[in-house]
Amino acid sequence: MSLGEQRLFRGAGVDRRLGALHPRARVLLSQLPLTLLFGAGLTAAPAAWGLHLASGWGQSALALHAVLLLACLLVPWQRFGPLAPLAIPVLDLAAIGLSRVAAAEELPGLGVLSVLPVVWIAASQLSPAVIVSVSFLGPLLAGLPWYFAAGAEDSPGRSATVVLLALMTLAVALAMQFARVQLRRQQRKIEAKEAELQALLAESRERERLLNTILDTVDVGIVAIGANGRRLLTNSWQARLEASAATAGPAGPADPGWEEQLLLTGRDQTTPLPPGRRPLRRALEGESFADHLVCFGEAPGSRVVSTGARPLKNDDGGFGGAVVVYNEVTGLVNALAAKEDVVATVSHEFRTPLTSIIGNLDLVLGDELPLPVLRRIEVAQRNAERLLALVSDLLMSASSAVQVHPRKTDLAGLVEASLGSAQAHAQSSRVSLAMDVPAPLWANVDPLRISQALDNLVSNAIKYSPGGGAVTVSAWADDGRVLLQVEDSGIGMTAADAERVFTRFFRSPAVRDGAIPGAGLGLSITKAIVEGHGGSITCSTLPGCGSTFTVDLPAEGAPQAF
Ligand code: ADP
Numbered sequence: 001m002s003l004g005e006q007r008l009f010r011g012a013g014v015d016r017r018l019g020a021l022h023p024r025a026r027v028l029l030s031q032l033p034l035t036l037l038f039g040a041g042l043t044a045a046p047a048a049w050g051l052h053l054a055s056g057w058g059q060s061a062l063a064l065h066a067v068l069l070l071a072c073l074l075v076p077w078q079r080f081g082p083l084a085p086l087a088i089p090v091l092d093l094a095a096i097g098l099s100r101v102a103a104a105e106e107l108p109g110l111g112v113l114s115v116l117p118v119v120w121i122a123a124s125q126l127s128p129a130v131i132v133s134v135s136f137l138g139p140l141l142a143g144l145p146w147y148f149a150a151g152a153e154d155s156p157g158r159s160a161t162v163v164l165l166a167l168m169t170l171a172v173a174l175a176m177q178f179a180r181v182q183l184r185r186q187q188r189k190i191e192a193k194e195a196e197l198q199a200l201l202a203e204s205r206e207r208e209r210l211l212n213t214i215l216d217t218v219d220v221g222i223v224a225i226g227a228n229g230r231r232l233l234t235n236s237w238q239a240r241l242e243a244s245a246a247t248a249g250p251a252g253p254a255d256p257g258w259e260e261q262l263l264l265t266g267r268d269q270t271t272p273l274p275p276g277r278r279p280l281r282r283a284l285e286g287e288s289f290a291d292h293l294v295c296f297g298e299a300p301g302s303r304v305v306s307t308g309a310r311p312l313k314n315d316d317g318g319f320g321g322a323v324v325v326y327n328e329v330t331g332l333v334n335a336l337a338a339k340e341d342v343v344a345t346v347s348h349e350f351r352t353p354l355t356s357i358i359g360n361l362d363l364v365l366g367d368e369l370p371l372p373v374l375r376r377i378e379v380a381q382r383n384a385e386r387l388l389a390l391v392s393d394l395l396m397s398a399s400s401a402v403q404v405h406p407r408k409t410d411l412a413g414l415v416e417a418s419l420g421s422a423q424a425h426a427q428s429s430r431v432s433l434a435m436d437v438p439a440p441l442w443a444n445v446d447p448l449r450i451s452q453a454l455d456n457l458v459s460n461a462i463k464y465s466p467g468g469g470a471v472t473v474s475a476w477a478d479d480g481r482v483l484l485q486v487e488d489s490g491i492g493m494t495a496a497d498a499e500r501v502f503t504r505f506f507r508s509p510a511v512r513d514g515a516i517p518g519a520g521l522g523l524s525i526t527k528a529i530v531e532g533h534g535g536s537i538t539c540s541t542l543p544g545c546g547s548t549f550t551v552d553l554p555a556e557g558a559p560q561a562f
Contacts, residue, residue, distance in 0.1 A: 023078040024075070024076070027077050033116055051102050057098050057102040058098070058101075064094065065099075082125060089120040092120075093139060093141075096117075100143065111146075136166050140163070143161070143165060146162070215235040220327045222234075222323065223235075223326075225256075229256035231253070239253065241328075242296075245263045259278050262296065263296070265297075286319050287311075288309060288310055291306050291308065293333075308327075310322065357384045358381060358384045358385060361380060406446050406533065408443075409442070409444070410440040412437040414454060415484075418454040422462060425459065430469075433473075437476075444554075444556050449529045453526040458486060462488075465488050465546075466514070472487045480554065480555055481552055482554075492542045492544055498541050506523075535551060535553035537550065
């Protein structure tokens with residue numbers, strides 16, 4: 001609101017307060033300035049007072065002033081219309097006219113008092129034409145007795161005074177009319193703005209109601225926090241979840257320290273979650289995350305919740321708080337655990353007889369056998385071994401998280417061993433194997449798991465070079481990380497295939513149409529192993545030009561996961 005509008009607003013406030021007064025008090029307040037000024041004039045010029053008392057004009061003037069003051073006090077103005085009190089200023093003009101006849105010489109400024117009744121009339125609800133006419137004619141007519149009371153020699157001077165006074169009161173009335181028009185225009189503007197504000201307020205209340213209903217209807221928890229950690233919003237679902245994990249502490253849900261009092265545990269549902277890993281604390285530190293699993297309460301009966309957070313930006317683009325969403329996945333996690341149990345049991349049941357079959361076939365192969373029987377037993381043994389490998393892959397790919405047990409390991413040794421065991425396969429496929437790894441190359445990794453990942457990559461490199469070729473395994477350390485690369489000169493892949501290559505059960509169309517065996521699980525397992533170490537794996541490839549798989553591992557091992 002501009003300064004002018006603020007003043008107008010204050011002015012409108014004064015108007016409202018005057019309007020709230022009793023009609024009699026209002027009329028009296030309007031009359032008082034004239035009465036006081038008139039009284040002050042007579043007091044200041046005692047001769048004028050004498051003249052008033054001495055002449056009939058003066059006595060009539062005093063009597064009229066007194067009657068008007070009494071009328072202001074005694075007449076029940078509220079019973080008459082809003083225009084009735086205007087009789088007072090009109091009669092005031094007459095009283096001033098009479099006073100001028102009695103004492104104009106002693107009090108030459110008496111005529112100027114006509115401005116006060118004119119102001120009163122000009123501020124009324126009369127039409128502008130009536131106001132303008134009364135403002136000019138009233139003082140003019142009231143000046144006539146004084147004009148005619150003078151001798152002929154004074155007449156020119158007096159006529160000019162009478163007309164000038166009438167013109168002056170007319171100018172005052174016109175100025176007031178103009179100001180009133182301006183005032184009305186401004187008031188209309190303010191009223192329009194107020195109506196707009198009211199509409200916006202109603203709309204925002206409506207939106208708030210809608211938002212609250214949505215927040216309380218959804219089956220997820222939602223918390224919004226300000227940059228200082230204070231809660232701006234907690235929906236009812238979240239309030240119930242927090243109540244289920246609350247411990248008896250001094251803080252309440254509105255306190256920034258409330259989250260630390262909740263019984264939150266990690267994925268094992270037992271280890272208490274350190275403060276730095278709690279969702280609200282992470283969000284408050286400006287982190288943006290998704291699928292951060294947290295357990296509310298203690299096992300059994302704890303609730304597994306997947307949490308995610310996004311920071312809020314303030315007007316300057318800085319951190320203004322965050323929104324954290326909680327989605328309960330207890331049912332899903334339990335179902336996954338049950339599935340892992342079933343797969344583990346079934347795989348175990350498969351593995352035991354398969355190991356026994358392979359062992360017995362090994363024994364039989366040691367015997368002297370006719371060549372056709374030998375060939376058949378070798379086929380049976382190869383297929384039994386493939387079946388055992390497939391069962392192992394299925395078992396591993398079914399478990400949701402790969403367990404890694406890192407220790408200081410020489411990667412050069414692992415690469416050498418992997419290439420050694422792939423030698424026979426490479427020879428039969430006419431593929432040459434090469435290694436470019438400085439020895440020793442230390443890293444904090446799980447040797448069994450990394451060997452498994454390396455074996456997968458090397459066996460793929462040989463398998464997908466059907467016409468023979470070269471496979472090179474290189475590794476090097478780089479700024480706290482260790483990079484492992486398996487490069488082949490085989491069939492390669494299209495860009496679309498390369499994008500899906502780490503997806504479970506994916507096999508490229510070219511491979512599916514050919515006779516190269518596989519289940520599409522090796523690379524997804526390799527990826528899980530690498531990520532279990534806190535690393536990443538990428539593939540760059542071109543159809544017909546070979547593929548390069550690069551594994552990037554932190555040399556110090558993965559940070560502790562919760
Ligand atoms: P599998 O080899 O048992 O099919 P993987 O998960 O190891 O399963 O590989 C998935 C798919 O990726 C393969 O079927 C193949 O299409 C493609 N692939 C993997 N490694 C290579 C490679 N070195 N060269 C070309 N294609 C590859």
